[in-house]
Amino acid sequence: MANTSKAYVATGLSKALPPPLNTTGVIGWIRQNLFRTWFDGALTLFALYLIVVILMPSIDWIVVTASFEGMSRAECRAVGKGACWAFIGERLDQFVYGFYPLEERWRVNLAGLLLLITLVPLVFDKVPGRMYLFGYGLLYPAIAYFLLTGGFVLPEVDTQLFGGIMLTILVGITGITFSLPLGILLALARRSDMIFISVMAVAFIEFIRGVPLITLLFVASSMLNYFFPPGTSFDLLVRVLIMVTLFSAGYIAETVRGGLQAIPNGQQEAADALGLGYWQSVSLIILPQALKIAIPGIVNIFIGLFKDTTLVSIIGLLDPIGIGRAALSDIKWAGLSTEVYLFVALFFFVCCFAMSRYSMYLERKLHTGYKR
Amino acid sequence: MISLWRSRQARSVLFQVLAMAGLVGLVTFFGIQVVANLKVMGLSFSFAFLDFPAGYDINQTLITYDSTNTHLRALFVGLLNTALVAFFGIIVATVVGFLIGVMRLSKNFLISRIAVVYIELIRNIPVLLHILLIYGLVVNVLPHPKQALDIGFDSFLTNRGLFMPKPIFEDGASLMFYGLLLGLGLAWGFTYYAKRVQAETGKIYPVFAICTSVILLLPVLGYFLAGQPITMEISVFKTFNFHGGIVVRPEFLALWLALSMYTAAFIAEIVRGGILAVSYGQTEAAHALGIRPNRTLQLVVIPQALRVIIPPLTSQYLNLTKNSSLAIAIGYMDLVSTIGGITLNQTGRAMECMLILLSIYLMFSLLISLFMNWYNNHIKLIER
Numbered sequence: 100m101a102n103t104s105k106a107y108v109a110t111g112l113s114k115a116l117p118p119p120l121n122t123t124g125v126i127g128w129i130r131q132n133l134f135r136t137w138f139d140g141a142l143t144l145f146a147l148y149l150i151v152v153i154l155m156p157s158i159d160w161i162v163v164t165a166s167f168e169g170m171s172r173a174e175c176r177a178v179g180k181g182a183c184w185a186f187i188g189e190r191l192d193q194f195v196y197g198f199y200p201l202e203e204r205w206r207v208n209l210a211g212l213l214l215l216i217t218l219v220p221l222v223f224d225k226v227p228g229r230m231y232l233f234g235y236g237l238l239y240p241a242i243a244y245f246l247l248t249g250g251f252v253l254p255e256v257d258t259q260l261f262g263g264i265m266l267t268i269l270v271g272i273t274g275i276t277f278s279l280p281l282g283i284l285l286a287l288a289r290r291s292d293m294i295f296i297s298v299m300a301v302a303f304i305e306f307i308r309g310v311p312l313i314t315l316l317f318v319a320s321s322m323l324n325y326f327f328p329p330g331t332s333f334d335l336l337v338r339v340l341i342m343v344t345l346f347s348a349g350y351i352a353e354t355v356r357g358g359l360q361a362i363p364n365g366q367q368e369a370a371d372a373l374g375l376g377y378w379q380s381v382s383l384i385i386l387p388q389a390l391k392i393a394i395p396g397i398v399n400i401f402i403g404l405f406k407d408t409t410l411v412s413i414i415g416l417l418d419p420i421g422i423g424r425a426a427l428s429d430i431k432w433a434g435l436s437t438e439v440y441l442f443v444a445l446f447f448f449v450c451c452f453a454m455s456r457y458s459m460y461l462e463r464k465l466h467t468g469y470k471r
Numbered sequence: 472m473i474s475l476w477r478s479r480q481a482r483s484v485l486f487q488v489l490a491m492a493g494l495v496g497l498v499t500f501f502g503i504q505v506v507a508n509l510k511v512m513g514l515s516f517s518f519a520f521l522d523f524p525a526g527y528d529i530n531q532t533l534i535t536y537d538s539t540n541t542h543l544r545a546l547f548v549g550l551l552n553t554a555l556v557a558f559f560g561i562i563v564a565t566v567v568g569f570l571i572g573v574m575r576l577s578k579n580f581l582i583s584r585i586a587v588v589y590i591e592l593i594r595n596i597p598v599l600l601h602i603l604l605i606y607g608l609v610v611n612v613l614p615h616p617k618q619a620l621d622i623g624f625d626s627f628l629t630n631r632g633l634f635m636p637k638p639i640f641e642d643g644a645s646l647m648f649y650g651l652l653l654g655l656g657l658a659w660g661f662t663y664y665a666k667r668v669q670a671e672t673g674k675i676y677p678v679f680a681i682c683t684s685v686i687l688l689l690p691v692l693g694y695f696l697a698g699q700p701i702t703m704e705i706s707v708f709k710t711f712n713f714h715g716g717i718v719v720r721p722e723f724l725a726l727w728l729a730l731s732m733y734t735a736a737f738i739a740e741i742v743r744g745g746i747l748a749v750s751y752g753q754t755e756a757a758h759a760l761g762i763r764p765n766r767t768l769q770l771v772v773i774p775q776a777l778r779v780i781i782p783p784l785t786s787q788y789l790n791l792t793k794n795s796s797l798a799i800a801i802g803y804m805d806l807v808s809t810i811g812g813i814t815l816n817q818t819g820r821a822m823e824c825m826l827i828l829l830s831i832y833l834m835f836s837l838l839i840s841l842f843m844n845w846y847n848n849h850i851k852l853i854e855r
Contacts, residue, residue: 135578293489299494
């Protein structure tokens with residue numbers, strides 16, 4: 100008799116069903132990330148409400164009702180109720196160059212261009228001749244000093260005329276260049292076996308870290324004359340540069356010390372066993388490893404230093420804030436502080452944001468150990 | 472001679488002697504110059520000027536002060552103003568910073584993005600710009616007292632500052648104060664007791680709820696027992712400005728908001744780092760033991776995260792205090808504007824004024840870091 104059983108036996112695996120519609124695609128993403136629970140949903144709605152309430156009027160003020168033309172505040176207001184960007188446009192030259200003589204501004208542009216070249220080997224690893232570019236970077240401060248202040252064949256320019264974004268970058272770059280070696284030396288001094296030297300380093304670092312930068316700048320502007328023979332006069336900009344450098348060196352020293360402490364003692368012992376002297380072991384064994392750990396922190400301090408350059412406006416140097424405040428005292432434009440400060444804020448945001456991304460990139464690049 | 476040079480000890484002694492000689496030489500050189508300069512200017516180094524009348528007014532004073540008071544009193548007024556803005560700034564920065572830090576870790580996409588935008592936007596703009604920007608907004612955008620913005624509770628927002636009702640304490644108000652003291656004492660005792668009970672039996676009391684209610688309820692009880700001894704003095708608009716009540720000046724408002732917003736962005740990153748530093752295994756282990764999610768957060772994650780958070784938090788508090796010196800940019804009369812600003816300019820005693828200013832800031836820094844070190848020791852992991 101033939102087998103007439105109706106029993107069903109699967110011969111293979113059946114096809115997998117697609118995942119439920121509400122866990123994939125746009126709807127799934129929204130459910131997962133915005134409306135996971137009722138509380139989450141309420142938060143999302145509240146956040147959306149906040150965005151609309153804050154963002155809409157801001158955009159309206161910055162772009163839609165803003166006026167980009169006009170010769171005074173009154174003319175601006177006649178065009179639109181929003182921001183008056185014509186003001187910035189009129190003063191843009193000053194915001195960039197300060198009061199640097201008009202016919203000499205090509206020197207600032209050239210210095211800026213040359214500065215960009217020093218950044219190339221920092222950003223691109225595989226640039227040909229990277230070592231030469233680094234060497235050029237070490238020479239750059241001298242070149243920039245010659246270009247900006249003049250002398251020799253170029254007409255001299257008084258540093259009192261320096262201002263605007265150029266001044267910010269000048270103070271920032273000088274501080275960064277000179278505070279790094281000084282900070283490293285301070286960190287080494289603090290960790291030194293020589294008690295007197297380490298005590299001196301500790302006292303210096305703790306003093307610098309304990310007082311606000313503005314008080315140090317006041318010392319530079321009002322008190323430094325007492326310490327030098329009567330009649331000596333220092334350029335205010337030079338005094339400020341020295342103070343800014345010392346200030347950030349104190350902070351860098353602490354970051355580098357953190358890196359030094361992370362290096363196991365065995366490294367130093369191994370260097371000793373190989374017969375390396377102090378400077379050899381420090382420069383060949385200890386520092387390369389310590390700096391690798393400390394570099395992200397150091398970049399963060401540089402960002403702080405760059406932001407702190409704004410304080411020079413308080414002692415009368417004309418950085419973008421100083422220029423802005425001077426411009427605001429012009430009766431034609433009085434009361435437009437928001438526009439001015441937003442414009443300066445944009446400049447700082449772009450620079451600092453770029454630097455912080457660079458710090459993250461370095462952190463990833465230098466993290467050559469285990470990765471999870 | 473060469474063999475002596477080869478010896479590490481000998482070189483170390485030599486370097487230290489050289490360094491010491493250099494330092495002594497430098498100090499002597501500067502000392503001689505200072506004496507010479509003072510002689511040229513006909514000044515002497517003395518702090519006697521602190522007893523002379525200051526001769527300038529300060530628009531925000533916590534203690535009574537007028538222009539006939541001494542420079543020393545002006546210094547204290549400035550010191551208190553610095554302390555005031557640092558105190559309120561630290562409180563708001565901590566609250567906002569923790570909130571943003573937790574938001575940054577939220578699984579909700581929108582909320583975490585908002586936190587990221589806040590942090591990046593605030594952190595990458597100098598604090599001086601924040602101060603100037605907010606000050607400009609308060610002064611230029613807020614309405615004149617005539618069209619004051621009524622924000623409820625009899626408070627008014629104008630370009631001359633925030634006007635709030637001022638409580639006047641009459642007889643019997645001390646009962647409230649004693650109530651508060653008693654409440655604090657009881658709360659402290661109960662916390663201690665609850666800790667012991669938990670250590671012995673594992674039973675957990677709702678400590679936070681009980682303590683808050685005791686601390687709040689006892690003064691309120693005192694208020695009614697003493698026959699409601701507080702009346703409110705409300706700001707009234709007269710001709711050009713509001714009079715009476717508490718005035719929060721625009722300078723204070725701008726400085727306070729800017730400092731706390733700025734520091735909050737940094738604190739948020741610290742909080743995020745601290746919470747991420749507690750390995751997820753800890754949470755999983757707690758769940759495996761059957762501990763409920765909110766208890767896990769309270770008993771497992773937060774105590775461990777705090778250990779990572781506290782040290783950098785200290786330096787943020789210090790930074791906020793030091794950044795408060797930027798008050799001078801908008802004319803808030805803090806320490807720098809009084810002793811380092813007007814007093815210095817009037818008396819011409821740069822050396823003495825800067826010396827006082829620097830040592831006070833150093834003292835502030837040392838005090839805060841001492842307290843934080845104590846706290847850090849208090850909560851640190853005790854390995855057995």
